[in-house]
Amino acid sequence: MYLSQSFPDKIELDDGWLLTDDPYATVRIFPTGFEGDDLPKYYFSIEAELVDGVKDTPFLQKYLSLMNSSYHYAKITLLKSGKNLAVYSVVTIPADDLQQKEVLFALFVTGGLIENLPDRIRHAIKTKSLD
Amino acid sequence: MSNLERVRAHVSMNISEIYPNVVESEGLFIISIAPAFAARLIETGAVTEGLPSLYLTVISEVKNGIPNTPFLYEVIAALNLTTGPNKLIVVKDGDVANVSLTSTVPADDLQKREFVTLFAMHAANGETIPAKLFEALATNRLPG
Numbered sequence: 586m587y588l589s590q591s592f593p594d595k596i597e598l599d600d601g602w603l604l605t606d607d608p609y610a611t612v613r614i615f616p617t618g619f620e621g622d623d624l625p626k627y628y629f630s631i632e633a634e635l636v637d638g639v640k641d642t643p644f645l646q647k648y649l650s651l652m653n654s655s656y657h658y659a660k661i662t663l664l665k666s667g668k669n670l671a672v673y674s675v676v677t678i679p680a681d682d683l684q685q686k687e688v689l690f691a692l693f694v695t696g697g698l699i700e701n702l703p704d705r706i707r708h709a710i711k712t713k714s715l716d
Numbered sequence: 717m718s719n720l721e722r723v724r725a726h727v728s729m730n731i732s733e734i735y736p737n738v739v740e741s742e743g744l745f746i747i748s749i750a751p752a753f754a755a756r757l758i759e760t761g762a763v764t765e766g767l768p769s770l771y772l773t774v775i776s777e778v779k780n781g782i783p784n785t786p787f788l789y790e791v792i793a794a795l796n797l798t799t800g801p802n803k804l805i806v807v808k809d810g811d812v813a814n815v816s817l818t819s820t821v822p823a824d825d826l827q828k829r830e831f832v833t834l835f836a837m838h839a840a841n842g843e844t845i846p847a848k849l850f851e852a853l854a855t856n857r858l859p860g
Contacts, residue, residue, distance in 0.1 A: 617800060623829075623836040628800050643786035650789050653796065654805045657758055657771050657820040662797050677801040678821070679833060690767050690822055 587688040588612060601630075608699050609634040614680055625679030629688070631695045635661070636672045636706045644713050645670075648706075651715060658694055661702075672706055674698040723770050723823055724757060730831040731755060752777040752816075757823060768822035774838045775818045778804065778846045782853065784813040791852045794859050795845060802841045804849070815849065817842055 588595055588602060596603040601613035610633040617625050639645060641663070649672065652661045660675045676691045709715070717725075731738050731745050739746045745755040753776040760771055782788055792804045792815070801821075807814045819838040821830065848859045 617837075619837070619840055621836060621840070623832050624840060625833060625837065630800075643789065646786060646789035646793050650792055650806045653803055654807065657773055657818070658760070658822070660796055660799075660803050663793055664797075679801070679837070686766060687822070690762070693762065693764070693767055 587683070587685050591689075591692055604631075610695065610699075617679070625681045627680040628677050629680035629683055629691070630675060630677040631691050633674050633695050633699055634671050635674055635698065635703050636710075637666050638669045639663075639672060639706075639710060641670050645710065648709050648715060652702075656698070659698055672702075674702070719769055719824070720757065727755070727757060727772060727823065727826070727831075730826070730828060733828075734831065734835055758820075760822065768824040770823040771820050772823035772826065772834070773818055773820045774834060775816050776838065776842055778815040778817050778842075778849065780809070780814040781812045782815060784808055784811055787856070788813060788815075788853070791849060791858060795848055795852075798848075798859070799841060799845055800837075802838065802845065804845065817845060 588604070592602070592604045598611065600615060601611055604610040604612060610631065613630045613632065614627055615630065617628050619625065645663070649661050649663065658676060660677070662673050662675055663670045664673050665671075674695055676694055678687055678691060728738075728740060728745065731747070735747045737747075743756055747753045747755065755772060755774045758771045758773055760768055762769060789806065792806055795804055802817055802819045805816050805818055807816070817838070819834060819841070821834055826834075852859050
């Protein structure tokens with residue numbers, strides 16, 4: 586319901602939804618594995634592809650690690666993409682009593698990363714610069 | 717009272733209920749010094765009305781003085797795929813690296829149960845995630 590307002594054409598997947606094909610962005614809901622009363626049972630996660638076809642190098646790992654120190658709410662991760670890797674942003678929040686504003690904020694953060702990070706990541710990989 | 721002051725007072729009250737010995741210093745809510753365990757408010761950068769202007773980040777020391785090798789960064793990247801809203805971060809310190817675990821949530825109108833959930837989740841992950849890191853470093857194998 587919350588996603589339908591922003592993405593009326595979303596496509597249902599096994600464990601979530603495909604929001605857009607370009608950039609590739611999905612939402613998943615998955616169990617946390619926690620059992621305690623104070624702990625959430627489900628996570629809500631928005632994953633968005635930032636850059637595809639990158640080579641797995643020590644520089645890339647170090648660069649992403651540095652980015653993760655800066656982007657508090659979001660995580661920048663690597664996923665396999667054919668022979669190479671793709672850089673993804675992931676925003677994950679407890680989902681048991683999710684509110685619309687929480688979903689909107691997660692989408693807002695993801696949108697900002699899609700807009701700002703791909704060129705920066707490509708530039709860093711090209712120049713091997715950690716700036 | 718500014719929004720930051722209002723949120724800070726609210727966060728302070730709620731953290732004090734969970735950790736009565738918390739000390740506030742230079743913007744940090746210090747829960748423990750050794751091992752380092754603290755929380756802090758950070759601006760989100762969002763200016764749109766209705767979106768949160770502040771994050772609350774909980775950060776705890778996992779291990780200091782780990783040899784700063786490419787393998788360490790590979791392990792951290794692999795583990796971060798499995799840590800949900802928690803994130804392992806590395807800070808280089810000369811020839812070694814310090815690894816911490818962070819959990820971040822929007823903070824403008826956190827409810828009491830959300831504070832409890834945040835710290836409970838951080839504590840639960842603070843047991844399992846470091847164990848996987850230490851095992852990977854000891855065996856020189858990436859976590860499965």
